[in-house]
Amino acid sequence: MSFRRLQSWLTGPRLLTLGIVCALAWSLSRVDWQQPIAHTGGGAAALKVLLALFPPDLTPEFLSICVVASWHTLAYAVAGMSLAVALGLPLGILASGVLAVSSDGHNPRRWTLMVAVRFLLAAMRSVHELVWALLFVAAVGLSPMAAILAMAIPYAGILGRIYAEQLQVAPPEPIAALRTTGASPLRVLLYGYIPMALPDLLSYTFYRLECGIRAAAIMSFVGIDGIGFQIELSLADLLFRQVWTLLIFLVVLVVAVDWWSSRVRRSMAY
Amino acid sequence: MERTGIQQSRPTGGQRARFNVLRWSVYAAALLVVIAWAFILLDGNSGFGDLFRERTWQNAGGFIASLAGQGSDGPSPFVQAARWRDTGRLALNTLAMSILAMGIAGAGALVLLMPGARNVSDGTLGGAPSRTGALVYGAVRILYTLTRAIPELVWAMLIVFFLSPGIIPGALALGIHNLGIVGRLTSEVVENLDPAPARALRAAGASSPKVLLYGVFPQALPMFLTFLMYRWEVVIRTTVVVGFLNAGGLGREFRLRMSWFHYEDVALLLVWYLLLVIAVDILSAQLRRRVRWD
Numbered sequence: 009m010s011f012r013r014l015q016s017w018l019t020g021p022r023l024l025t026l027g028i029v030c031a032l033a034w035s036l037s038r039v040d041w042q043q044p045i046a047h048t049g050g051g052a053a054a055l056k057v058l059l060a061l062f063p064p065d066l067t068p069e070f071l072s073i074c075v076v077a078s079w080h081t082l083a084y085a086v087a088g089m090s091l092a093v094a095l096g097l098p099l100g101i102l103a104s105g106v107l108a109v110s111s112d113g114h115n116p117r118r119w120t121l122m123v124a125v126r127f128l129l130a131a132m133r134s135v136h137e138l139v140w141a142l143l144f145v146a147a148v149g150l151s152p153m154a155a156i157l158a159m160a161i162p163y164a165g166i167l168g169r170i171y172a173e174q175l176q177v178a179p180p181e182p183i184a185a186l187r188t189t190g191a192s193p194l195r196v197l198l199y200g201y202i203p204m205a206l207p208d209l210l211s212y213t214f215y216r217l218e219c220g221i222r223a224a225a226i227m228s229f230v231g232i233d234g235i236g237f238q239i240e241l242s243l244a245d246l247l248f249r250q251v252w253t254l255l256i257f258l259v260v261l262v263v264a265v266d267w268w269s270s271r272v273r274r275s276m277a278y
Numbered sequence: 279m280e281r282t283g284i285q286q287s288r289p290t291g292g293q294r295a296r297f298n299v300l301r302w303s304v305y306a307a308a309l310l311v312v313i314a315w316a317f318i319l320l321d322g323n324s325g326f327g328d329l330f331r332e333r334t335w336q337n338a339g340g341f342i343a344s345l346a347g348q349g350s351d352g353p354s355p356f357v358q359a360a361r362w363r364d365t366g367r368l369a370l371n372t373l374a375m376s377i378l379a380m381g382i383a384g385a386g387a388l389v390l391l392m393p394g395a396r397n398v399s400d401g402t403l404g405g406a407p408s409r410t411g412a413l414v415y416g417a418v419r420i421l422y423t424l425t426r427a428i429p430e431l432v433w434a435m436l437i438v439f440f441l442s443p444g445i446i447p448g449a450l451a452l453g454i455h456n457l458g459i460v461g462r463l464t465s466e467v468v469e470n471l472d473p474a475p476a477r478a479l480r481a482a483g484a485s486s487p488k489v490l491l492y493g494v495f496p497q498a499l500p501m502f503l504t505f506l507m508y509r510w511e512v513v514i515r516t517t518v519v520v521g522f523l524n525a526g527g528l529g530r531e532f533r534l535r536m537s538w539f540h541y542e543d544v545a546l547l548l549v550w551y552l553l554l555v556i557a558v559d560i561l562s563a564q565l566r567r568r569v570r571w572d
Contacts, residue, residue: 142532255428
């Protein structure tokens with residue numbers, strides 16, 4: 009096979025597959041195969057953990073701890089999400105560029121602002137919420153507010169980006185009609201873009217709420233009460249029955265929120 | 279005439295019911311927001327008041343200054359080639375962890391692709407619907423829900439219990455969680471794809487593996503790879519967090535340096551972290567553009 013034929017054969021999907029195989033092989037080569045994969049006695053420990061599922065710890069005292077932890081997780085998730093929406097919506101509007109265009113063309117100052125906000129959103133979402141949390145804990149100390157802020161920053165970054173994309177795909181005809189009436193960019197936004205994009209905006213926000221629950225659960229890693237914190241405590245005390253109970257609470261909470269958000273999204277499908 | 283016009287524009291029963299789900303959900307969400315904030319703020323230790331104290335901002339400023347190297351003794355890690363090399367090796371481990379995690383999630387999702395799709399188990403794609411098929415479908419769906427509902431970090435907490443520290447436990451934790459996400463999305467793609475090619479193959483007497491290979495894969499693979507790339511962008515951000523739990527890579531070092539107050543080293547690790555995130559974002563966007571299956 010000549011090089012040229014090889015080159016034409018190795019395009020698109022085949023090249024990508026080759027790339028994926030090479031990447032996997034490389035990543036396996038980084039693993040330290042000298043040391044055993046499992047701890048000595050790891051298998052026995054795994055068995056012990058599994059057997060603790062029958063039954064999980066269902067004593068009333070522990071269940072009340074689980075309920076309180078679940079409520080904390082939900083409350084932090086909702087607070088973090090609401091802050092993320094409050095930050096993400098204005099940033100998303102600025103990043104979408106809908107305010108930068110009016111009937112008489114581009115506004116260069118607002119155009120620059122749009123590009124700057126896009127960079128800001130990218131920076132906010134490039135750092136994981138727990139890394140933000142650790143930085144905040146080091147900077148201002150441990151408090152629920154620090155955890156909520158840490159969660160709100162990357163979530164606002166993601167929401168802002170998606171909101172911007174959703175505003176941009178609004179159908180152009182009604183927007184153009186509004187513009188011809190001489191409406192200002194702000195009015196076009198309020199009466200054109202936002203009403204048309206509202207189902208998408210809400211749908212994505214509800215979708216993110218499910219991720220927010222998981223984020224809030226692990227936010228307890230920095231020491232805020234919640235399901236993750238309780239799991240950490242129980243694991244440290246080797247109380248695997250409690251771990252199972254907490255995992256069941258976490259799964260139920262996430263599945264419930266997922267069910268709610270998919271109900272909402274289906275009700276808006278058009 | 280006008281009257282009928284108005285009557286026609288009235289929502290039908292179905293539409294009205296749909297509207298209510300949305301309206302009540304928005305009300306419930308608003309109420310939840312108010313209750314959650316009230317609960318957090320009424321608790322004396324929320325830290326909300328600290329946001330308006332000068333000392334908090336001084337501390338934050340001091341932290342940023344120490345990230346930039348103020349008040350540290352000895353040469354900055356940023357000017358030491360050896361520190362760059364060491365942390366670079368950790369960054370490569372983190373990258374390898376993310377790729378391995380995607381490999382685990384992708385391989386799992388591919389294996390469960392057929393049993394996890396409703397149209398395969400109920401025979402829409404040809405072949406007889408079977409009780410076993412329905413049972414396996416249910417089991418795969420439950421597996422997806424469970425693996426998805428439990429966050430990576432919790433999986434990692436459990437896994438570091440049995441496995442020795444390194445890339446593997448982190449990759450496994452990330453892989454299990456993402457299996458649930460990628461698997462569910464891919465199953466939905468298979469459920470929505472055009473059944474005609476698979477049915478035609480089946481009618482021509484093709485075996486199940488052949489139907490999978492020629493009737494399902496070519497249609498589902500581009501979306502599958504797109505999801506994998508999207509998730510890779512998320513996973514590279516999370517590898518560091520999983521690494522906190524002794525799972526190796528940048529995360530472990532980050533946590534140690536934080537607890538030793540070596541903030542300048544923390545800054546160096548953050549630089550590597552951001553470089554990885556940016557590189558993966560660019561690579562993923564480029565690859566996603568190339569995925570189109572012609």
